[in-house]
Amino acid sequence: MRSKTIGSLCFDAGIYLFLTAMGLITLLPFANVLSKSVSEEWAITSGKVGIFPVGFQLDTMKFVVTSSQFLHSLLISVIVTLVGTLLSLLITAMTAYPLSKRELPGSGILIVMFIFTMMFSGGIIPNYLLIRQLGLINHLGSLILPALINVFNMLVIKSYFESLPESLEESAKLEGARNYTILFRIILPLSAPVLATIGLFYAVSFWNDYFNPMLYINSSNLKPLQLYLQDIVMNADSSSLNRSADDLMNVPAEGVRAATVIASTVPILLVYPFLQKYFIKGVLIGSVKG
Amino acid sequence: MNKSEISLGYQQAVKTGAGGRRWRLIRSNLDMYALLLPGLVFLLLFKYTPMYGILIAFQDFNIFGGIGGSEWVGLAQFEKLIHSSDFMNVLINTLVISLYKIVILFPIPVLIALLLNEVKRMFFKRTIQTVIYLPHFLSWVIISGLFITILSPAGGLVNEIISSFGGHPVSFLTDNQFFRSVIVFTAGWKETGWNAIVFIAAIAGIEQEQYEAAAIDGAGRIRQMISITLPGILPTVVLMFILRIGSLLEAGTEQILTMYNPLVYQTGDVIGTYVYRLGLGQQDYSFSTAVGLFNSVVGFVLVLSGNMLSRKFLNRSIW
Numbered sequence: 001m002r003s004k005t006i007g008s009l010c011f012d013a014g015i016y017l018f019l020t021a022m023g024l025i026t027l028l029p030f031a032n033v034l035s036k037s038v039s040e041e042w043a044i045t046s047g048k049v050g051i052f053p054v055g056f057q058l059d060t061m062k063f064v065v066t067s068s069q070f071l072h073s074l075l076i077s078v079i080v081t082l083v084g085t086l087l088s089l090l091i092t093a094m095t096a097y098p099l100s101k102r103e104l105p106g107s108g109i110l111i112v113m114f115i116f117t118m119m120f121s122g123g124i125i126p127n128y129l130l131i132r133q134l135g136l137i138n139h140l141g142s143l144i145l146p147a148l149i150n151v152f153n154m155l156v157i158k159s160y161f162e163s164l165p166e167s168l169e170e171s172a173k174l175e176g177a178r179n180y181t182i183l184f185r186i187i188l189p190l191s192a193p194v195l196a197t198i199g200l201f202y203a204v205s206f207w208n209d210y211f212n213p214m215l216y217i218n219s220s221n222l223k224p225l226q227l228y229l230q231d232i233v234m235n236a237d238s239s240s241l242n243r244s245a246d247d248l249m250n251v252p253a254e255g256v257r258a259a260t261v262i263a264s265t266v267p268i269l270l271v272y273p274f275l276q277k278y279f280i281k282g283v284l285i286g287s288v289k290g
Numbered sequence: 291m292n293k294s295e296i297s298l299g300y301q302q303a304v305k306t307g308a309g310g311r312r313w314r315l316i317r318s319n320l321d322m323y324a325l326l327l328p329g330l331v332f333l334l335l336f337k338y339t340p341m342y343g344i345l346i347a348f349q350d351f352n353i354f355g356g357i358g359g360s361e362w363v364g365l366a367q368f369e370k371l372i373h374s375s376d377f378m379n380v381l382i383n384t385l386v387i388s389l390y391k392i393v394i395l396f397p398i399p400v401l402i403a404l405l406l407n408e409v410k411r412m413f414f415k416r417t418i419q420t421v422i423y424l425p426h427f428l429s430w431v432i433i434s435g436l437f438i439t440i441l442s443p444a445g446g447l448v449n450e451i452i453s454s455f456g457g458h459p460v461s462f463l464t465d466n467q468f469f470r471s472v473i474v475f476t477a478g479w480k481e482t483g484w485n486a487i488v489f490i491a492a493i494a495g496i497e498q499e500q501y502e503a504a505a506i507d508g509a510g511r512i513r514q515m516i517s518i519t520l521p522g523i524l525p526t527v528v529l530m531f532i533l534r535i536g537s538l539l540e541a542g543t544e545q546i547l548t549m550y551n552p553l554v555y556q557t558g559d560v561i562g563t564y565v566y567r568l569g570l571g572q573q574d575y576s577f578s579t580a581v582g583l584f585n586s587v588v589g590f591v592l593v594l595s596g597n598m599l600s601r602k603f604l605n606r607s608i609w
Contacts, residue, residue, distance in 0.1 A: 015405045016414070023421045026479065029436040032447045036439060047445035049455075095329030098322040100555065105312050110326070113333060120590045122340025123582030124562070125569040129353075130340050146336045149329060175607060179321045208429035211544050215570065227433045230548060233435040254445065261435035268427050275427055276420060280487055 003184050014128070025092035030265075037061055044254045069220070077207060080224055081254040084144040084206040089199050092154050093191070095204075097183045100161035101250035111158075114151045124215070141225065142216035145208065148229055150205070153198045156282065160194040161187060197282040200241055207267070232257055306350040319435055347580040353573075356487050376564070377581060387470055387541040395478045395485075399529055402482065403489035404515055420457040422450035422467060422483025430480075434548035437462060437476050453468050476549070477542055489523055496522035525604055536593040539585050 031051040040055030048054045064070060099107045099114075117236050121127075127146065136142035162186065172182050188195065210226035217223055223231075268275075316323075342357075349360040349365055371377050402422070408477065409415045429564040449459040462468045501520050504579030509517065526577040543562025550558045559567075561581060600606055 005510075008511060012408070017410050019402070019405055019409065019414075019418045022483070025416050026421050026425060026483070028447075029479075033439050039459060045445050047450040048448060049445075050450070086431050091332065094325045095332075098319075098326045101322070104319060104322055105313065105316050106323075106331050110330070110333075112365035113338075117333070117337040118340070119593045120586055122335070122343050123579060123586055124565050125575055125582055126343025126346070127336075127578045129343055129346075129575065130505045145332075148332050148336075156330075169404070179319060180325055183325065193428050204427055208427075210429060210431050210548070214547070215566075229435060230431045231429060233438055233548070254439070255444070257435065258439055261432055261439070264435075265428060265432055272424065272427065276423055279427075280423075 020206040033258045034262055036255060037064075037262045038259075039255065041253055041255050044258070058261045060253075060255040061263070064256060065263050069228060070226060070260070071223075072221070072264070073223050073225045076222060077225040080140055080143050081203055081206040083140075084147065085203045087144060088148050088150070088153075088202045088206075089195060092150070092198065092202075093157055093188060093195065094183070094184075095149060096154050097179075097187060098155040099160055100158045110239055114149075114154065117149045129216055133264070137216055138219045138222060139216075140222060143206070143212050146212065147206070147209070149203070153201055154224050157194055157198055160191055164190055193281075200271075200278050204275065206270075225264055229260055232260050318411060322422070322432035344579060344583055346576050347583045349576055351576040351579075353575065357565070366550065368584075369576050370577060371580055371584065379556070380559050380561050380564040383557060384539055384541045385561060387473055387558075388538050390470065390474045391477055391541070392538075394474055395482065396531065396534060397572075398482050400489050400523070402486040403493055403523070406486070406490060406517060407493045407519060408511065408515070419483070423487070424483075425480045426484035431546045432547045433476060433480055434545075437472065438549070441472065463549060464551060464553040466554055466557040469558045473542060473549065473558065477545060485530075488526060492523040492526040493519055525606075529600055529606065530603055532596040536596040537589070538592055539589050 015245065032049070035049050035051060035053045037060060038056055039053045039056060041059060043049050053054075099111055101107060122130075129145065131137060131142050136145070168186050168190075169182055174188060177185075182250055193197045208226065209224075210230055213224050213227040214230070217227065247256035342366050346356055346360065348362060348364060349357070350363050350366075351357070351360045361535055404416065406415055409418075441449070443449055443459045443461040448462070453459060460468060462472050497521060500522075501514055539561060541560040541562070543560060543566070546558055546560055546563050547566065550563065562585070565578045565582045566586070568574050568581070
C-alpha cells in the first residue's frame, strides 16, 4: 500500500465535496416541494418551509390524490402506458425481425427509410393536420398510434436479433417452421433482456408524454396525468403574473400544486430501481453499437 | 452462402439465377412481409404522410379545401419568414439558448465521469449515481412544477434565501433577464447525471495497464487523469459533441412550453414554441409549416454534416 500524500487527500476531499454538492442540488428541489406538500398553507406562503415541513398535515395530499380529476387522469395515463407499451413492443419486434435479415429483398431500403425519419420529419403542423384528418383528435389513439415505433428502439432490437446465434432458427427452418413461428416461439423468448429494456423505454416515454396530449387532447375527460399536472402548474404560475387580491382567491394553492407534483412523481419513483438498471444497459447498447 | 440465407431457408434458391433467387426469396418469405406490414403502414402513414403535408408551406392553406383545394403561393411564406422580425427573434433565441446549453452543459458530465472514476468507495459512488440519474426519468411538466415552486417570488425557497441575505425577491420565470438562465439550469439539472453515463462507460473501457505503467513512472492521480483517462475518452467526447451540434436548433421546445409565458417571449420563445403557437393557436398553418420546414432542413443538414465529420475523423458512423 502506498501511503496517501496530502495532495492526494485534498484531491479526494475536493471530489467528494463536489459530488456531494451535485447530489444535494438534485435532491433539494424534491425535499422542498415534498415539505410544502405536507405543510400548512400559511407556512408555505410566508416562505417558512425549507427542506423540512412546517405544521405537518396530510390533508392537502389527501385532497389531491382523492380528487376525481386526478384519479381519472391517472387512469388514462395507466391505460395509455400499458396499451401503448405492449402494442409498441409487439410492432417494433415484428418490424425489427424481418429487417434483421439482410438477404430479405426490400429490407435494406426500408431500413434507410426508417433511419431517414430520425433526421427529418414533417413537423408539428403536418402531424397535427394528419391526426385531425384521421379523426383522432380527442381520441386516445392519438397518443399511442403516432408513437408506436421509435426508430432508435427498433434498431436496438434489430441489432440484438442479429447477434443471436442462427443455429436454432436453422433447425426450426429445416423442420418446416414458418418465420412468424420462429419469431414468436424462439426469437422473442430469447430476447427477454432487450425487450424488457425497450419496454421500459416505451413505458417511460408514454407515461411522461405531454406534448402529444397537449396537441391532440382537449377534452378534460381524456387528459392524461401530465396534462392535468400542467394545467395545475401553469394556472398557479400565470396567476402570479398579475397578482392581485382577487386573483389570489381562485388560485390553486401552492400546497395543492406541490402535492400534485409529488403525487405525480411517485409512480416513477416506484419503478426507478428497474429503470436505472435497464436504462443504463439500453443506453450502452445504443452507444456501443455506434 | 451466409448464415442469414440458411436461416431464411433457401438452399435451393441460391442455385438459381440472381433474378429468380430474389423472386424465390420473396415468395418463400411472404410471412416475413406480413410481419412487416404494420410497421410499414406506420412508417408511411405517420412518418411519410406528414412529409407530404409539408406542401402546405408552399400554399395559402385552407383547412376546408385541403392540400388539393388550397391556393399555391410558391415561396411567399418563406419571403414572409425572412422579413418577419418575430422569426428573427425566435431564431436568435433558439441559437442563444442552444449555445448556452452546449457551452455550459456539455463539459459537466465529462467532469462528473472523471471525478466519479476517482471515487473508490463504491457505496458513495452508487448513491451519487442513483441520485443524479433520477431527474432524467421525470417529465418536463413535473420538473417545471418543482422549479416554479422553488423559484416562486412568493415564498419560494430561492427567494427566501435571497431575502435572508437582504436582497430583493426575483420573479425568475417572468423576468427576461433570468428566464434563459432558468432554462439552462433546469436542463442541466435534468440531464447532467444521465449524460455522464456514456463517459463513465468509456472510462471503464480504458486498459488498467496504462495506469499501472504511469504509476510506476511516478505519475500522480491528477496527472493520470489528464494524460490517460481524458485522452482515453476523447473519441467518445468528440462523438457526443458532434451529436449535440446536430440538434443545435432544438433548444428544448417541450421544456420551454412548460415554463414560459407571454412576459418572456422576448428571450424565451424558440422556433418550436413559435411554430406551436402560430400553427395551433392562430391557425396560421402554412406559415408555421414553413417555419417548421426551415427548422427540419437546417437540422437535417447539421446531422448529415455531423455524421460526415464523425466518419472522417473518428471512423465511426452515428447510425
